[in-house]
Each structure stands twice: as C-alpha cells, then as structure tokens.
Amino acid sequence: MPMSQLSAQQIPDFADILAAHHRIDGKIRKTPVISDAELNKLLGCNLWLKCENLQRTGAFKIRGASNAIACLDEAGKPGDVATHSSGNHGAALALAASDNSRGSVIVMPENSVQTKIDAVRRNGGKIVFCPSTQADREKGLAKLVAKGCIPVPPYDHADIICGQGTAVVELSGQCSDLDIILTPVGGGGLISGSALAARQLNPGIAVIGAEPEGAADTAESLARRERVDQFPVDTIADGLRAIVGVLNFEIILNNVDQVVTVTETGIIDAMALMWRYFRMLIEPSSATVIAALYEHPDVFVGKNIGAILSGGNVDVTQLPFQP
Amino acid sequence: MPMSQLSAQQIPDFADILAAHHRIDGKIRKTPVISDAELNKLLGCNLWLKCENLQRTGAFKIRGASNAIACLDEAGKPGDVATHSSGNHGAALALAASDNSRGSVIVMPENSVQTKIDAVRRNGGKIVFCPSTQADREKGLAKLVAKGCIPVPPYDHADIICGQGTAVVELSGQCSDLDIILTPVGGGGLISGSALAARQLNPGIAVIGAEPEGAADTAESLARRERVDQFPVDTIADGLRAIVGVLNFEIILNNVDQVVTVTETGIIDAMALMWRYFRMLIEPSSATVIAALYEHPDVFVGKNIGAILSGGNVDVTQLPFQP
DSSP states (O other), rough: OOOOOOTTTTTOOHHHHHHHHHHHTTTTTTOOOOOOOHHHHHHHHHEEEEEESGGGGGTHHHHHHHHHHHHHHHTTSOOOOEESSHHHHHHHHHHHHHHOOOOOOEEEEETTTTHHHHHHHHOOEEEEEEEESHHHHHHHHHHHTTTTTTTOOSSSSSHHHHHHHHHHHHHHHHSSOOEEEEHHHHHHHHHHHHHHHHHHHHOOOOOEEEEEEEGGGHHHHHHHHOOOOOOOOOOSGGGGGSOHHHHHHHHHHOOEEEEEEEEHHHHHHHHHHHOOOOOOOOOHHHHHHHHHHOOOOOHTTOOOOEEEBBOOOOGGOOSOOOO | OOOOOOTTOOOOOHHHHHHHHHHTTTTTTOOOOOOOOHHHHHTTTTTEEEEGGGGGBBBBBBHHHHHHHHHHHTTTTTSOOEEEOSSHHHHHHHHHHHHHOOEEEEEETTTTTHHHHHHHTTOEEEEEEOOHHHHHHHHHHHHHHHOOOOOOOOOSHHHHHHEEEEEEEHHHHHHHSSSSEEEEEEESSSHHHHHHHHHHHHHTTTEEEEEGGGGGGHHHHHHHHHHHOOOOOSSSSSGGGGOOOHHHHHHHHHHOOOOEEHHHHHHHHHHHHHHHOOOOOOOOOHHHHHHHHOOOHHHHHOOOOEEOOBBBOOGGGOOOSOO
C-alpha cells in the first residue's frame, strides 16, 4: 500500500499514526494491559498499565524503530542504518533492521553496560565503541553516515513519533473511559506520539507526562514555553536523561496538559511496588508514572488513568530496592 | 447465591469450576495471555502463555485459596484457617483469608526463605515456625487444628482444584483453537482443575503436564496407573516437589493425556529464555512448560498450545542463569 511520506520534522497527524500501526503489525507485540483492585485502592485511582516492559526488546522503542525502517523501505532507500545509543533505542533499531534484512551499526560508549552490548549483538547489530562524551558519540555516528549509513535518531523524527504513538492506539481498544493518558518523558518520542493519538481518539482526555526532578528539562521548557537545551541531569532513570527533542517539544507544547516531576525515592519505591504487586521488574524510567500517582494525588485521585510502563530493561543484579 | 457444597474428596464437575470462578471474581486478576511470533518460530509451535506469574501473590495459588475460603463462608464455618507451607500456598491462603476478614496461621519450616516469610506477614498471616521435616510440619498443623483452626490443604481438596481450574476457563476466552493445554505438575492442583475445565470446554483438546525429572512421581504413577507415594525428589523447581495428591491423581488418570518430564538444564534455560523474550522472571516451576516444548518436539511441534506460567516468585538475588 503506498503511503505519503513525512519529512523528519513534520508534525504527524492521526492518519500517520494509524499508517505506522499498520506498517509495524507483526513486528511488535500487542502488549497486555493489567490492573489490580488492591493497587487501585492504595493509589486512589483506577489505573490501567500498558505493559511495554513486556514488548519485544523489553521497551516501546521497537515501535518507532520498526516504523522508521519500514518507511525507508517504502521510500526505496536501501542501506545500513546507524544510531548512537547506550540504551534501548540501539537494541530496538538493530532488531528492526534485522527484521527487514537490513544491516545496522550502533555507536556505543565504551562504558556501556554488558547487557545492553549483548542485546545489540543478539539483535544482529554491529557495534562501534567510542569515548563516552556526547561529542564523541556524534562524531562516531557522523563517520558512519559519511560512509553511507542512514541515521535513525531515537526520538526527534516524525516516523519515530508515529511509531511510539501506536501504543496509545492499542491502549484505547484495551480499556475505555480513560480521563488521563500518562507516560514517562525523556526525549519526548513516547509522549508526543501518545498525545497526538490520544487527542484524536478522545478530545476530552488529559495527556500528562512524568519526569524525574533530576531530568526535568521538559517541565522547565513548558514553564518557559520555550525548549531549554541545557539541563544538569542527575537521575537513576537512565532512559530519561536526554533533553526533549525539537519536534517533540513543539508537539508537547500544543498537546500535553502537564508534565509532573517525581523524586528519586519515589521512582525506587515505585519499582519495589510493581515487583511486589505484579512480580514485574520495570526500569526506573517506567517507574516515574507510578511515582507520579502518589506524589501528585491532587492530579490523579479519582481518575481513570491509562499509564504506559515504558520498559523493563533493568540490571537484575543491581536492583535499587530490596526484592 | 446458594451453591451446592462439595466434599473434600469429591470429583468436581464443570459447573463447580464455573461456580468457583463466580465466587472469586474480584479477588483474583484475570491475568493476560501473551504470545510472540519470534518465539513461536524458535519453538515451532503457536504458544499462548497464561501469565499467572502476574497474578496476585505472584502465583495461581490465590485462585484455589480464595475459592476455599469463600466456600467456608458459604457453609457458615467461621474461624481462622491454617496450613503448612514453605511456598506460594501459604502466602495465598493468608491473603485470601484477609480478603474475607478471616485470620490465618501458616506453619513454616525454620529454614524458609525470607521473601516467603515476608509475603505471608504482608498478607496478614501469622506464622508458626517448625523444624523442616514433613512430620514436624504436620504436627504443627495438627496442633492448630486441635485449637480450632480450619485446615486448608494446598492441592488435595475439591475446592482448591475448582479454584485452580478457573485459569483455563479464562484462557479459553482469551485464545481459541487450542490443540493442547499444558501446565506444570506438582501436587496436581493446577493440572487436575485445568483438565476438568478443558475437557468440558473442548472435548478434543489434549491436556499435558510437565514435571521435572527429579520430581517425576506423577509420570511414574501414570505409567503404573497407580499413585506412588514415595519419590526421591531432587529439582530446582521448588513448587513441584510435592507428591501428587490422591484426588488429584484420580482426576489426572482419567483426564490428562500425558505427563512429560524435563531436565534441570532445560528448566534453567527456559527461565533465561523468558527473561530474554519477555523481560519476565518466572519461577523454575513455571519454566517446566517451556522446557517441555523444546525437549519434546514430537509432542508439541506444529500445535496451538495454551500453557500456564504458574508463578513468578523467584529469588531475584540468586538467579540460576546469567540475566
């Protein structure tokens, strides 16, 4: 089926997200939504958790990566893809490329954790190691692009945003009467796609983001109504340390109602709570949405909330709570 | 709603299982069923996993315990309940009792792991410690019964079997065209309830059990067509070390097609596989059903299989595989 192509910095519409959902069908899992009466009582709300921690590669990132690769195929652009990543996007891009018989090269900092390195290799990606500074990561990627690799960024791209928005399309069919969609906020790929989808599915729904205090650049950007591009980052939530993307922030500014911040203690407590209630290990980034519920009762009590658990790639040998 | 009462050693019928499902509604989670195209390709079958590892208390045991407690309520039998358990049944019974404002006392071996002790206490159960022999456990329970506590056994009881069978009632509505229902086999509560439910829902379905080689008393009992009551147990699957119950074996003999055995290596590999594919930690008992698929391809290849992951209560600090 021929589809119109978005430019990288174009704001997608709902049809683009539905097209992405069609493209990635069979490449991603329709992840389950779970709920618990006892937990709802504790938190004072009706919570539906969309379990992207149970997604392929253990995170929602495969949605955007799969869509980006499929769009390259449709546009008739062959060749290896590349990105720099110390985390979930690298493993997801490697797998999405392998799925479509395409090569991938991931620029990874030398100090990346072994499990992330293993995941990229298992998914068929080649790794180029670099020093851990942002400048070295970008230089490493630029070299690959000069050699003909196609760069696929982790969040600041229309095709990625459309892919991430598909989680909310699924969620809307898995539970109904939601008052609030709640997602973590890092680079902004997940919340911008979620907001675009949610607005169309239910104009009355509130879209709220959760951000660690120690990486609250998006909350600050919203307060100033202007994207900040510097923020002193200090949080356990390794998936949320990025500064919000340019296109992402434009979408957030116009479609997200609020970004609340959570404490590090709250994040760790939330990880422990999810383990206790659901025997699920979620990564600290995911835990922000749970921490938000008890750190901001004024916002959430009494509401029907669909929250996205973004991933489960946690180092089991170094849990920050007592299991 | 008045319901007929089963005696402890009466074989339940399908209506009894449906009555149990009605009784425990709101006390258990309808757990999700997950599947993965890539995993199916690897295993050569279409696999649907019923995730009782995401159940309240992290195991299916709450289904039977909740039904047993509700049946006591219906029968007008007040009083604290008691059992001996080093594992999931104790925590489940404590929670089911608390749910219905009833006290519970769990006889636990002194060498029980701390997480199991914590779970019983968190769920409102009192603990009486005893030496770790079977005789001491039974003596401990007998003392409590003499004081007026009502014993609730872990598997060899009609009300427990009916409760455990409700997982298959749910599963049948969550996926269709199953050729095989596959469950772990320990004391036989889960598989006997599952078999009774499956037979009625689809007479053509095969019901197959998975048992560790080091606790294969049920496989041996089936081979002899007579229940063995001694077996030298040696397996990592702590939930499957019990000898099959009397009522359970009678049901299994007439309703289960086959019990296959799996190796310890297979169990550990299956735990690693589930972590890699789904970021789910499952306990060794659960892993037997996955190990069965690749250790017995002649039985499972090409089939549509609904398998029950029985629980997720694993000691995260001592995983037997490299996460």
